[in-house]
Amino acid sequence: MSHPQEPQRSFFHFGNPFRSPKGSHLPSGLLSLLDKFEKTLSERLQKLVPKDKSDILSLSWMKLAMESLSEIHRDIKNLITELEIPVTDWDEKWIDVYLDISVKLLDITIAFTSELTRLNQGHLLLQCVLHKLESNSSDQFLRAYSSLHSWREQIRSKNPRVETCRPVLDNLVESLDLPKLRNSAKGKVLMRAMYGAKVATTYICSVFAAAFSGSTDNLLDLSSTVPAILPWAQVFYNVQTTVNTEIKNIFARGEFTVLRELLAVDNCANKLYPLLQDGFSPAQEESFKHSVSDLRKTAEKLSQGLDNLSKVVDDFFKIVLSGRDALLCNLRAGCASPNSVLGRNTDKQSVR
16 A cells, blocks of 8 residues: 655745746746756656556666666756856755755665665575576475575565665655745746756655565655646656556556566576476476576576666765765865866765
8 A cells, every 4th residue: 555645745935936036037048047957857757658668667767767867966966057056145944955855865875775785686596596407406406496495585575774765755755845045046946946856856766665665655646746837747747657557556466576677587486486396297398498598587687687777876876975075065165166076986985
């Protein structure tokens, strides 16, 4: 059952970012920057609606989703540069909220990395199974059965880090209510752009949390939060409806996970299970060989997919961390320029 939705909170408490400054319209230059950002945001979201629904929650789709988040955050960085808003013009409360949000994103990304590492460790067990299956020894087959059983138990176990994602997601939803950068035209533009980036980030993180936890409890529905007047709203509604529906349908079928490649390996394991446990006749030997071959192919595809996804999750972590470092750096007197900070190396240990 989906997590009950919290009552809708007004994100206009600190000023409506979807309205032009009092008594004036946005200057053409600022309006052009905003239009460009929102058009690009809409295009990035549109890519997440695949032609075939079976692609949703494949590791390649999740890689695309995380890459889209990284691009959206880079777009925000570029917009801030183009707007040329000095840090001294930023509202102190906005800075506090931004720093808090960045910590939440770093925490949830670390949880995702933890789960990807755990799943990838299971590949060692699968390699052990496949190695034992190269033998014709019944004793080795029984050992392969034992290793396969251990793998199935491991992938069905819960990761404590992922189990704690829901409070972080709730905080991210609350953070959609962002304070403004005083009453300036540039502040309005940045607030509106930041809102779009926050919605995309919060929703995609909820999809990852649902996929890794094996539960729709972490899956968010932000429809009532996103105003239809936004140019990217309809695309977002479409993405959310398509992805949420597919995730709920998979769990409704009683599957333990929505990760396509993981299910494929598990299905191969289920076919081998009785053959390894009870043995097989000469007539079943060909079927056995096909099952082993299928397991090898699906296991390799799973491992490669996990590796690729781990890399883009790590890239997103670095982007968030470098953005946080850049802001902190600019708050200190005599600091290097933001661009030099954003270009430096970062690692996960520095946030702990």
